[in-house]
Amino acid sequence: MPFASRAGLRRVVAAAVAAPSVHNTQPWRFRRVDDTTVELYADLDRLLTVTDPLGRGLGISCGAALFNLRLAVRMTGHDPRVLPLPDPADRPELLATVRATPGGPPSADERLLHDMIPHRRTSRFPFDGRPLPRNVLVDLVNAAHDEGATLLLVKGGTARRVLDMVAEADDTLTADPAYRAELARWTRSESGPDGVPGHAAGPRPRTATLPMRDFTTTPLRNGTPPAAIPTTHLHDGAPGTRGFAVSGGPGGEVADFEADPQLAALFTRGDGPGDWLRAGQALQRVLLTATAHGVAASMFSQPLDLRPPQHRGDKAGPFGHVQMLIRFGYGPPVPRVPRRPVYEVLDRRGPRHA
Structure with a gap:
């Protein structure tokens, strides 16, 4: 056993x-x-x-x-x-x-x-813009379906509208001091057993075409004074195939990101605890499938983070409820982020009794 x-x-x-x-x-x-x-x-x-x-x-x-x-x-x-x-x-x-x-x-x-x-990572680095082959996209869609979820590719004008929505949500969230304080709690200047270390941050986009969150001390896009802005994404690095040049000093690197990001939205029929657990299993099957194809990924959750609790679960579209926005592409290799040791998360004792 x-x-x-x-x-x-x-x-x-x-x-x-x-x-x-x-x-x-x-x-x-x-x-x-x-x-x-x-x-x-x-x-x-x-x-x-x-x-x-x-x-x-x-x-x-x-x-x-x-x-x-x-x-x-x-x-x-x-x-x-x-x-x-x-x-x-x-x-x-x-x-x-x-x-x-x-x-x-x-x-x-x-x-x-x-x-x-x-080998699976989450990459906040630029992708080279190559489109994913059809067979890869089919495998990703099927991976979500195998776990009872729906992965819908987001293209063209819809993709740009989604990214605009992410950017607006990001600005709104990062203007909240309580939100920034919570993010700062999980941002690490050096590597530790948890949280987001600096090497996972990636460079800032040279233009505003892709609303990647900024881990560094930098002005907000709306002109608010500088504030520490970590990220809410799922983090820990990404596989890749090509090198990408960045410029700028420590903590201020900038780079050109892909002009037309390849996006997908992950849906579940419901929006309760069981659906969130299902979404996580589907997300991981999708990410491991992408890794097997040499495809990198990163996640956007800002619009979902912004939804007030009283309104979560009351707006289902034809595919259900969006649980995650995913960006796919081919990017440079990045290091993993740390994990807590197994002994910290494992209790070998018998079951709890009421």
Whole structure:
């Protein structure tokens, strides 16, 4: 059984915690119940109370970790049986119970996605503008569908309108002192076990065509005085194929980003805790599939962060609710961001009792 030995349990959890998370907060904990069962908990001490009061971003982050955990269980020849939100009334922080049952050997596709876990990154660097081939786009769309979500490509004038909406939301959010303070809490000048280190920031766009968030001390686009502006994206680097020149001094690098970013929106039918967990699993399958194709990705969530809690979940379009905006392309290699050690997120004791 995958959770019977200390080494086996650590391998599975180590794969899970390699998932992306908002601000690299890593808002998860794992509890071994017995040789066949592990529980996934939200670490509410790492909830972004200003940006994410309902826990949407936290749920998506934990969903990404859950997908990695599922893949790691499959590598042992077991099937992960997932029960989402098994005790919402008494233990809302318990997001999922995963029970390993005997199964067949992993498929070639499962092995490939599992192999991509340590190589997946989130890149805030320029992409070279090459369009993704049709077969790659089809694979990305199918990856989301396999997890019960919808990935919709956003093109042309719609893409520009979406980016304008992201830019407007970014300016609004960063004008809020409480929001900036929360972002600053998770920004690291040096590498640490969590948060967003400087090497993951990337350069600032030379023009305003792409509203990438600025980690550095820089004026806002609307002319507000300088303020520290970290990011709300899911972070930890990205694969790539070509070098890109940047200019400027330390903390002030600028670069030319792609003129026509390739965007996609990830939808779920509903907009509650179960849907956020589903969105995270779909997002991670999409990102690992992109990594397997040598495609880099970054995420935009500013318009979703800006939505007041009382209005989240009440506006469904034909595809449902948008949970994440994703930018795809081919970019330079970037380093990973750190992870908390497994022992910090793993509780080997038996199940909690009421």
